[in-house]
Amino acid sequence: MDQKISRTNDGVWSRRECLKTIAAFSLGAMASSRGVLSGASTASIESTRVVSWKPPLYHGWPTLTRRKNGELLLAFSGGRESHICPFGRLELMRSKDNGASWGWPQVIHDCAIDDRDAGVLETPQGSILLTNFTSLRYADDYEAAMKIPAGQPKAWDAVKRAEWKAAHERLTADERQREVGTWMWRSTDGGVTWSARYQVPCNSPHGPVALASGRLLYIGAALWADDRVVGTWESTDDGVTWQLLSRFTPRPTDQTKNYHELHGVECVSGKIIAQIRNHNTQNAHETLQSESTDGGKTWSIPHSIGVWGLPSHLLRLKDGRLLMSYGYRRAPYGNQARMSQDEGATWSDPITISDDGIRSDLGYPSTVECDDGTLVTVWYEVMKGSDLAQLRQARWRLTV
Template identity: 55%
Template sequence: MVPPQFPQGNSRRHFLQGAGLATAAAVLGTRSRAESTPRAVVEEVRTISLQPQYYHGWPTVTRRRNGDLVLVVSGGREGHICPFGRVEMMVSHDQGATWNWPQTILDSPSDDRDAGVLETARGTLLATTFTSLAYERSLLDAEKKKGQPGAWPEERLQRWQAAYTRLNAEERKANLGEWMVRSTDGGITWSARYPTLVNSPHGPTQLADGRLLYVGKQLWTTEQKAGVGESTDDGATWKWLADIPVRAGDSVTQYHELHAVEAGGGRVIAQIRNHNKTNSGETLQTESTDGGKSWTEPHSIGVWGLPSFLNRLRDGRLLMTYGHRRAPFGNQARVSTDAGRTWSEPLLIYGDGTSGDLGYPSTVEFDDSSLLTVWYEHMKDTPYAVLRQARWKITT
């Protein structure tokens, strides 16, 4: 998880005005072009957190073959940065109308962050996370300010210190990693955590040939390569398959939070959160035509916003949903009809956020082609970030 950046931008009103101009331009164009312009029709937006006393961050939702929805999230938190994060799972049996009480599936002695989930073709659930000591600096600063004006309350300082000292310095370093847990009984029980080669917020994807690809980033190595792990045993073990090349003039240290999808016709695409100077704050894209063994140099697709989540829809189109962390704060989507070679203008799923501490949307599709998108959001009237969802559909 990369700390959010909160640049200023146009207002939601200006965005909608721009969208209206784009719509008008489409109407003035050819009839076929107007009919092919996708729109988002949002039916419902609501909060789904069941524990408002905690901060929730960076969720992923997946739809199982039996129709259940499985959502994982970094829960139990005090804030965006803290030592208390744990991976929690929520399940819905009614397409998101109601959600079961959260179940903790992983809680290490360090902060467990971004949570991804996938059901494999064999029915196995794979959940991903990574451990972090990002909170360490905040704690050290608080210790230095003890007894001074603006210092933390003593109870809070003691709570953080107690969490920090669960491990000694050597153990804390050893506990850093990119992790996966695995369930073969529908999420009732989970394996012990085991290391993966990379991390990304939403986890791996499965190809039609049965292989699993995990496109992500090395977090705790000197190189911090972006690349692809492969599993041929249902996610039990992983091996390195390929590096993601670095665009000329870029640093790989500024590539983050990748996600991939099989686009059809032997083509796999992956998208990258980019913080290099060129196209900073945009989503970059790279493609593979050999099953993930080699990839093109990342390139701009003209989308400001990040990170993205990719779906291949029932009709063969691709959908990317992504956070928009400047006005209008919220989540947007784009559609591709040509396997990711080009993308539509933005579809507004939600644009009423009050800050950039939101996003990381992920999306599932139902049998009637309607969609459900889940994200996290620090709202104005809540002390902690909550889980949110939107029911919507794409029309033309």
Template identity: 60%
Template sequence: MLRSEDQGLNWSAKYDCLVSSPHGPIQLSDGRILYAGKQLWEENRRVGVAVSGDDGVTWEWLAEIPAREGDDPNHYHELHAVEAENGTIVVHIRNHNSENHHETFQSVSTDGGKTWSVPESIGVWGLPSHLTKLSDGRLLMTYGYRRRPYGNQARISDDNGKSWSEPMTISDDGASGDLGYPSTVELEDGSFLTVWYEKPADQSKAVLRMARWKLK
């Protein structure tokens, strides 16, 4: 991890924040920074959450997310978290176990991240999720969809992550499944900006693409 105290003009040297995951940490309503991820450089590679109470200067391990019975936690990857309106912390997990392979798993904490539910499939094929809380309190998940038509999709939860809507298409014109990892922000006018990587058919390297869209 690197840290800046001047809005990105200068950056610290790299330092250990205990876990790793592509979409990074979130700030909770109590001011703590919570990072859901995996200890990639440790021998047992625990899956769980680390927390910082000093704006990311130091980190401590908070809790492990338990594995579903029969699952190998080494096949859990690329977590991301969001704090719902009611204080529940929702984590999505990329699952590579044979049962529910490539489906999104969800684990929740109702005590500030100290304990976690056993992950369950939410019935969404696509990965990995990016989660954000909208200005109206609903939750938004966006994810890469690596089946035809290749692209990116979104779903909404209006019950703090207990259930998710049918998919909404953000993009469906990908040349192959080599795309995804979308990140989404809500803009001031209520629209959304989503950015993802994608490898075009006529290029050897991937590019970044973006879409500005609205909920119907």
């Protein structure tokens, strides 16, 4: 269990460290090369704690990355009142000690509507890219609430009505529509200064991925376009511009519009794995997978890997194995990981990162590997005693 929040001398929220060993996987044979591989593995959770500042605010949809100099960057949507609201903003925190402590969050952007999701990547050239998307989804809740007279059941109190009204009316209806988009920020000085935001053609929660060649791929969905492409966009100029490289072909039973929140990783061989949050009837709420052997120009038909949970973040470890981290939004609520030793052909049984969640408003875990082999995973979670989600971190190890 996490310790009650307290402040240490350096201003970092601290948590009691807990040690939890996850049972070894049983070894078994697989009938399909595209299923779950039963493999022996053991992981130990060394500590779990909340790392977000300002508990009276809601924090959501983080991405964690590790720079070449060892610094950890954690991007997220902060400043929020709830899962859906007009107050979201793009924030960034840094850790210079592998997540033992975190600095004060820097607000990168706060537009007049909702800034949601946050991806972060250090490119092979050393630039830092941040991504998010903006949304007017909160306006439906606002307009419905304004129709309920004060004092009636489910009516908002006067303070909330006034705050949402003031936030919503900062812009005209046309101006609000022009704020909706998928965005990127770029820094070439380690995040000291940032470019103005610029439109990019797609979004995925954890942002683009880098290839060994120096190319960048953004595997995602064109959220607000009339033609909702789900595919791969390429940048050959360090993230300044992006061009459509390929589209995913759905399974015959699927509609592409029900593919969401993709992420990818390059294997040692050069093969690229992409995983997809699936909302089609077949394999609903599972993670689907597709592969490319030509640098993202073409992709296999998405297929089930037998993993219920979403969305997924992919990481290649130093030893070449792949790790997928994903939210598990049914009891026991939490976050899980799986390993692949064969470049995504098969995946291990689940490794439990956390399983003490109180409801499904959690997840979007992402993981980095430190020099000593420690893994650090961060996700967001509504915890007991508050509806305001916090950023929660686990430090853990694979022992086999």
